Amino acid sequence: xxxxxxxxxxxxxxxxxxxxxxxxxxxxxxxxxxxxxxxxxxxxxxxxxxxxxxxxxxxxxxxxxxxxxxxxxxxxxxxxxxxxxxxxxxxxxxxxxxxxxxxxxxxxxxxxxxxxxxxxxxxxxxxxxxxxxxxxxxxxxxxxxxxxxxxxxxxxxxxxxxxxxxxxxxxxxxxxxxxxxxxxxxxxxxxxxxxxxxxxxxxxxxxxxxxxxxxxxxxxxxxxxxxxxxxxxxxxxxxxxxxxxxxxxxxxxxxxxxxxxxxxxxxxxxxxxxxxxxxxxxxxxxxxxxxxx
Numbered sequence: 543x544x545x546x547x548x549x550x551x552x553x554x555x556x557x558x559x560x561x562x563x564x565x566x567x568x569x570x571x572x573x574x575x576x577x578x579x580x581x582x583x584x585x586x587x588x589x590x591x592x593x594x595x596x597x598x599x600x601x602x603x604x605x606x607x608x609x610x611x612x613x614x615x616x617x618x619x620x621x622x623x624x625x626x627x628x629x630x631x632x633x634x635x636x637x638x639x640x641x642x643x644x645x646x647x648x649x650x651x652x653x654x655x656x657x658x659x660x661x662x663x664x665x666x667x668x669x670x671x672x673x674x675x676x677x678x679x680x681x682x683x684x685x686x687x688x689x690x691x692x693x694x695x696x697x698x699x700x701x702x703x704x705x706x707x708x709x710x711x712x713x714x715x716x717x718x719x720x721x722x723x724x725x726x727x728x729x730x731x732x733x734x735x736x737x738x739x740x741x742x743x744x745x746x747x748x749x750x751x752x753x754x755x756x757x758x759x760x761x762x763x764x765x766x767x768x769x770x771x772x773x774x775x776x777x778x779x780x781x782x783x784x785x786x787x788x789x790x791x792x793x794x795x796x797x798x799x800x801x802x803x804x805x806x807x808x809x810x811x812x813x814x815x816x817x818x819x820x821x822x823x824x825x826x827x828x829x830x831x832x833x834x835x
Contacts, residue, residue, distance in 0.1 A: 547692050554697070558626025562635065563777025565619045573615025577608060583821045584611060589833050590820045594745040609816040616773060617817075620664060625693070629670045629701040636671060637774065641784030644767055649676060654720035654764030658730040658755060658787070660807045661819035664780055665729075668771040671782055672727065673701035679719055680727040681754075683708050703727065713754065720762040728755050730768075731807050733824060740800040741828060745808060750828045756799035760792040768806045772814045785809060 577584050588607050591598075595606060624632050648655045657672060659665055672678050680703045695702055706712040706726075716726050732752060733739070739750040759766050766787035771780045788809070791802040811818045826832045 554626035557622045566616045566777045569616035569619035570612040573611035577611040587821045613816045625697040635779045637779040639782040648765035652723040655725040656766045657727040658768045662770040664771040679704040720764045742800045744804045751800040
């Protein structure tokens, strides 16, 4: 590990001694500051919330935007606790698991499991929990800062998932793992590159949606489960949720399958609406007029 990365690791270890409630409080303050300053993050979030909640009046929209920005700030500061504590100690922050029987049954079936984990709550903690249950491979794109990979390997330790690059060889590796009854994790709301997705509704407006996950499910017969780690109020910890996939997610028609995929993401988001990554430009691309200006 490079000296600067190791120094960052030591700083995280030290700061992780702070209570989660304090770190979440600092994150909420950070979110309010970003909202007060304005800028692209607040703007993009506001646009997405107007799309997802068109029935709300201006006052309700403003209140929801404040809540979402505060949760976004918490998602930044909680990483100090999650990375700084390390995987094993971070698991102690989990207070409840809902739907674990679904995962147990899927693993027992031996046909492979696809974990669809939206950008919701604390997905790094979800990775830790899943890694504690079984070997896991996740589809990912390398971080822009290469040194972060070395830091992640250090903090994840024995629970580090196998990282499969989002390219042709990586996709073939996912098929092979599922065919052998293994488990893979995919971000189902990751916007695909132009020409690699299907335009279907997401919270009432067309969004470019990945076809990879439905194809994996259809071709392998693997069980698809949606999962996320909900942030509990006042720094109390986290609740893991596992949910069954909607029907038709493995449909041969990609439009039908992708609609089902988005319904699955929406169902998760509705359980912890403000904790979704609403700043993401989900409704741009594909040659459409951008709602973000």
